Every structure is written in structure tokens, then in C-alpha cells.
Amino acid sequence: MGIDYFNKERYLNEINETADFLFNFIEANKINIPKVAIVLGSGLNEISEDEKLFTKFGELSYEKIPNFFKPTVVGHKGKLIFSKYQEIPIVFFQGRFHYYEGYDMKKVTFYVRVLKKIGVNFLIITNASGGVNPSFKVGDVMLITDHISLLLPENPLRGENLSEFGERFISMQNAYDKQWRNKVENKLRDYRIPYVRGVYCMVPGPTYESPAELRMLRTLGVDAVGMSTVPEVIVAVHSGIKVFGLSIVTDIMEEVIEKGVTHEEVINNVRNSMDIVKKIITVAIESIS
Numbered sequence: 001m002g003i004d005y006f007n008k009e010r011y012l013n014e015i016n017e018t019a020d021f022l023f024n025f026i027e028a029n030k031i032n033i034p035k036v037a038i039v040l041g042s043g044l045n046e047i048s049e050d051e052k053l054f055t056k057f058g059e060l061s062y063e064k065i066p067n068f069f070k071p072t073v074v075g076h077k078g079k080l081i082f083s084k085y086q087e088i089p090i091v092f093f094q095g096r097f098h099y100y101e102g103y104d105m106k107k108v109t110f111y112v113r114v115l116k117k118i119g120v121n122f123l124i125i126t127n128a129s130g131g132v133n134p135s136f137k138v139g140d141v142m143l144i145t146d147h148i149s150l151l152l153p154e155n156p157l158r159g160e161n162l163s164e165f166g167e168r169f170i171s172m173q174n175a176y177d178k179q180w181r182n183k184v185e186n187k188l189r190d191y192r193i194p195y196v197r198g199v200y201c202m203v204p205g206p207t208y209e210s211p212a213e214l215r216m217l218r219t220l221g222v223d224a225v226g227m228s229t230v231p232e233v234i235v236a237v238h239s240g241i242k243v244f245g246l247s248i249v250t251d252i253m254e255e256v257i258e259k260g261v262t263h264e265e266v267i268n269n270v271r272n273s274m275d276i277v278k279k280i281i282t283v284a285i286e287s288i289s
Helices: 008-028 045-049 110-118 178-191 211-219 230-239 253-259 263-272 274-286
Strands: 036-040 054-061 079-085 088-094 122-131 141-148 196-202 224-226 242-252
Touching (some): 008 054, 045 088, 045 274, 122 253, 141 178, 141 274, 196 242, 211 253, 230 242, 242 253
Parallel strands (some): 036 122
Antiparallel strands (some): 079 088, 141 242
16 A cells, blocks of 8 residues: 555645746746745734835735635734845745644645745744743743754654655754854844743644643753744755744743633733844844855
């Protein structure tokens, strides 16, 4: 009996179809090919709309893009924003797709393959997270140094390898590019922009973690936990895209254990950190080499 996981040929055709659609949109609107993509997590949509920082050239609703979907989560608008920071062309993703929405990992990470196909080689990826590290406080912005993917329901590279993008077995020793991150950290210290560093862990969701699960994550060395990011990073590394990761701490483990947390609280707390996130994103763009 053969492997019945996904149709590789159809998947590659869908990637090419979507990439061709974006190429045509870019050409028709006289937009430069983006050098860097920025994925905006829950509550961060308005960053891309800051006209003082970014020059907007065009936008596309996900629903109009072949093989994309409409996000079902509050705080994810579902738009591509083609823009520019200084002289660097960028594309913002206002929202992402999550495993808990019902998409398999191939669909969750599909956009990363498309990015590589159109020539994007740098990815800034953001999310909202729960603080597990006891020294963290609400509003901290964490530079992701590493992740734990062992709790994923499935690895996004499962199935026949897409050799057009990368090798069957890949190292995750430098998933969050150290050279890029070091450049950013040096500038953040010079500019006195506050940040923390740490290990991010993804859980499938959509339920928040139980008290026992949170205590387990702390024991494992997790600093922040969320429901996204890791699958996209794995596929980005497989595709040869350099990654810079940011996680906004929206709640703290002890408080969650005591009184729980709501999505509305998460969104509000993300917005309170907006200015710092903007500064770090722009520094990350400036540090691309």
C-alpha cells in the first residue's frame, strides 16, 4: 500500500499557481519583489498601517488569492500589505492560519513555500504568547532564540519531501538566525529598547494550557507558549529562508493558574506593547544583510 498523505504534484502546482498570481499582481501594480515578509500575530494588524514608518503600495485580501483561506480568528484581518520601509520592499501578512482552525500543517505553512517561490529570503514572524518564565512580565517582547516542537500534532515536513525546496533531513540548530539576531540585539542595546530572550513552545490549541501543563512547560525550560509560529519556522528553514522571531508576552503563568485568561485580554495586552514591537521590527529590517 502506498503512502496516502498528500498529493505532492498537486501541492507544488498550487504553490506555483499562487506565486504566479502574486507575480502578476506585483507587476500590474509596479511593486518591487519583497525582500522580507513580516507575519503579524494576534492584535498586531495596525503595525502595517503606520504611514510614518511604512509606504504602502497595494493590498490583497486572502480570499482573493488562489489557495489561501479566510482566517477565522479575531485579530487576524486576512490581508497581504505590500509596502516599503526606507528603501527595502516588504510584505506584511495581517494574520495567519492555525492548526486549531481545522487546517492541516501543509495548509498552515503553505504561504511560506509561496514566499520562497517569489523570492523572499527573510521572514520576521510574530505572535502573542503566555509567559512561563517566572522573571517575565506582561508586555515583555521576547526575541525567540529557539523553540520546542515536540508537542506538535504533526511535523509540517511529514510526507514526501519537497526536494525542490530542501533536503529530507534538516538541522534546526540555527532556526532563528543567530547572526541576524545578534545584529538586532546590538542595536536594541544601543537604542535602549527593552526586550527579553527565550525559548518558545507551540501547543495545538485552541484551549489554553491547564495548570499542570504550564508547570510541565516550565520544567522543560520553556519561556513562552503559544499556538503558532513553529510550523512556519520549520518550513522556512527547510526552504532556506532566514527567520527572526518575536513573541509578545500577554499573560503570566501564575496569574493564568489563578484566574485564567481570555482572547480579549490577549489582544488588549498585545496592543499595549505595539510601540516596542514596531521599533524591534524596524531594527530587524535594518539589520538584514
